[in-house]
Amino acid sequence: MSSRSSQYIDTDSGKVVKSKKQHDLVKYIYNEWKLTRAKWAFYPRSHVPLLIQIATTNLVESWHNSLKNPSQAAKKTQAIFSLLGCVMTVNETTLQWDARAEQQRKDFRSRNLSESQRYKMLKKFPFPVQKLLLQEIRYVQGQWLRGV
Numbered sequence: 001m002s003s004r005s006s007q008y009i010d011t012d013s014g015k016v017v018k019s020k021k022q023h024d025l026v027k028y029i030y031n032e033w034k035l036t037r038a039k040w041a042f043y044p045r046s047h048v049p050l051l052i053q054i055a056t057t058n059l060v061e062s063w064h065n066s067l068k069n070p071s072q073a074a075k076k077t078q079a080i081f082s083l084l085g086c087v088m089t090v091n092e093t094t095l096q097w098d099a100r101a102e103q104q105r106k107d108f109r110s111r112n113l114s115e116s117q118r119y120k121m122l123k124k125f126p127f128p129v130q131k132l133l134l135q136e137i138r139y140v141q142g143q144w145l146r147g148v
């Protein structure tokens with residue numbers, strides 16, 4: 001036997017809950033957990049360098065800045081503000097970014113740290129991962145030397 005007066009309507013979710021205690025729990029979960037779920041989703045990756053993903057818009061902002069402030073070579077080709085000049089600026093910027101990306105692609109697998117001579121297993125990993133692993137190796141060695 002449930003009467004309407006013994007039920008609570010949760011204002012956030014619009015659901016009917018049966019008791020004040022349940023209402024308080026739903027309100028707590030909504031306020032403390034649901035509103036911050038993006039931070040909680042990122043938490044498991046935050047302490048392991050190999051799992052951290054790029055979570056910023058720096059790359060997009062850098063591309064936009066390159067278009068707004070073209071290089072000297074692109075400025076010479078865009079003497080007149082026109083549709084053709086805009087297309088040439090975008091094309092020049094794209095070529096520069098593609099050349100830089102190609103160099104990064106080559107360095108990704110071909111570069112090695114000098115410490116990879118000492119730790120042969122580092123050569124099996126791409127260059128950015130080698131740097132992260134070397135940081136972890138140095139940290140563990142420091143802990144070992146301190147006797148921790």
